[in-house]
Amino acid sequence: MPDELDVRPYDALLLLSFGGPEGPDDVVPFLENVTRGRGIPRERLEEVGQHYYLFGGVSPINDQNRALLAALREDFAAHGLDLPVYWGNRNWAPYLTDTLREMVRDGRRRILVLATSAYASYSGCRQYRENLADALAALEQEGLEPPRVDKLRHYFNHPGFVRPMVDGVLASLAELPEEVRDGAHLAFTTHSIPTSQAETSGPEGGAYVAQHLDVARVIADAVREETGVDRPWELVYQSRSGAPHIPWLEPDICDHLEALSERGAPAAVMVPIGFVSDHMEVLYDLDTEAKAKAGELGLPVARSATVGADPRFAAAVRDLVVERAAAERGGRPERCALGALGPSHDVCPVGCCPGRTPRPAAAGADSPYA
Ligand SMILES: CC1=C(CCC(=O)O)c2cc3nc(cc4[nH]c(cc5[nH]c(cc1n2)c(C)c5CCC(=O)O)c(CCC(=O)O)c4C)C(CCC(=O)O)=C3C
Numbered sequence: 210m211p212d213e214l215d216v217r218p219y220d221a222l223l224l225l226s227f228g229g230p231e232g233p234d235d236v237v238p239f240l241e242n243v244t245r246g247r248g249i250p251r252e253r254l255e256e257v258g259q260h261y262y263l264f265g266g267v268s269p270i271n272d273q274n275r276a277l278l279a280a281l282r283e284d285f286a287a288h289g290l291d292l293p294v295y296w297g298n299r300n301w302a303p304y305l306t307d308t309l310r311e312m313v314r315d316g317r318r319r320i321l322v323l324a325t326s327a328y329a330s331y332s333g334c335r336q337y338r339e340n341l342a343d344a345l346a347a348l349e350q351e352g353l354e355p356p357r358v359d360k361l362r363h364y365f366n367h368p369g370f371v372r373p374m375v376d377g378v379l380a381s382l383a384e385l386p387e388e389v390r391d392g393a394h395l396a397f398t399t400h401s402i403p404t405s406q407a408e409t410s411g412p413e414g415g416a417y418v419a420q421h422l423d424v425a426r427v428i429a430d431a432v433r434e435e436t437g438v439d440r441p442w443e444l445v446y447q448s449r450s451g452a453p454h455i456p457w458l459e460p461d462i463c464d465h466l467e468a469l470s471e472r473g474a475p476a477a478v479m480v481p482i483g484f485v486s487d488h489m490e491v492l493y494d495l496d497t498e499a500k501a502k503a504g505e506l507g508l509p510v511a512r513s514a515t516v517g518a519d520p521r522f523a524a525a526v527r528d529l530v531v532e533r534a535a536a537e538r539g540g541r542p543e544r545c546a547l548g549a550l551g552p553s554h555d556v557c558p559v560g561c562c563p564g565r566t567p568r569p570a571a572a573g574a575d576s577p578y579a
């Protein structure tokens with residue numbers, strides 16, 4: 210048996226994810242959960258519903274989280290990290306509030322949260338924190354003493370998140386016809402968000418785009434070193450939602466593929482760095498829609514894998530847990546990070562990644578729960 214790793218003061222890890230439908234009957238209620246109060250046009254919802262029906266009404270995200278849970282438990286057990294791992298979602302069962310209630314009933318008082326979103330932004334960070342605050346409030350209403358909840362730092366630049374994506378790009382390049390491989394562009398993609406949200410992301414603003422650019426550069430550099438070929442790369446966006454008159458980050462991946470084709474690019478690899486698993490935004494927006502677009506253009510494309518349940522990602526989570534526990538005990542742990550930005554903060558400062566209207570958010574400096 211390995212020596213036991215010190216995770217005091219924590220007594221549990223919570224995998225906090227988006228959630229997704231598990232059958233056709235779940236699709237509409239799931240979309241209602243996601244878009245409640247968010248001003249998404251009806252037509253957009255109907256369109257996104259069709260994406261899910263195309264895949265039998267099942268999002269792959271839940272099985273991907275089950276696989277990640279298994280990978281985390283296996284990694285923790287193999288390395289003497291004695292920490293139970295739970296799973297709860299923002300928008301579908303198992304719901305966050307139900308999981309937190311179970312955790313409290315199991316006696317968990319100091320909970321560390323791993324969100325399946327690696328970057329700063331309202332949608333990718335504070336919204337998860339608001340949902341945590343709502344769940345804690347619900348437990349309080351039920352007469353339960355809310356546990357203390359902390360969130361792991363953003364892991365976009367952790368080597369265990371980045372390295373599997375480098376391998377993914379190398380595998381995708383190998384899938385392309387040999388004669389276009391060296392000229393292939395790398396199209397790094399992430400979820401588009403309103404430009405106003407991008408501008409206010411992180412403690413000083415602009416973090417969403419800056420963090421993605423940093424990761425894209427690290428991956429492009431690593432691929433150049435591995436292959437000896439310097440390929441052009443760009444950061445582009447996908448899965449735009451919202452009303453058309455509100456500006457969102459651009460260009461869209463499909464417009465980008467068209468521009469590449471016009472510029473005479475021989476091929477492209479789409480690299481979904483914005484996502485942690487190959488969920489619906491990847492399967493539909495890239496593998497279905499963007500690939501169809503590339504087919505029309507006669508542009509050879511491949512799409513590289515997200516980290517999913519890669520054992521290196523599970524090991525990165527272990528590293529982050531041990532690091533954060535040491536910091537909570539007053540130590541100065543080593544903090545792994547690639548790229549130019551350095552390791553992200555442990556505790557989101559007051560006011561970072563603001564939403565449209567202020568709401569209580571847990572696991573940050575402005576949390577109403579200690
Ligand atoms: C930044 C970001 C991430 C990455 C960080 C993270 O992972 O959290 C992400 C992930 C995801 N988004 C997902 C699904 C959806 N997102 C929607 C809508 C929106 N996303 C937004 C942003 C993000 N979204 C925004 C600004 C909106 C507009 C509405 C609003 O302001 O809140 C809608 C409504 C319909 C539509 O308009 O598309 C759906 C169905 C799924 C599940 C996929 C599956 O089922 O496999 C996942 C992982």
Ligand SMILES: [Fe+2]
Pocket residue numbers: 400
């Ligand atoms: Fe989304």
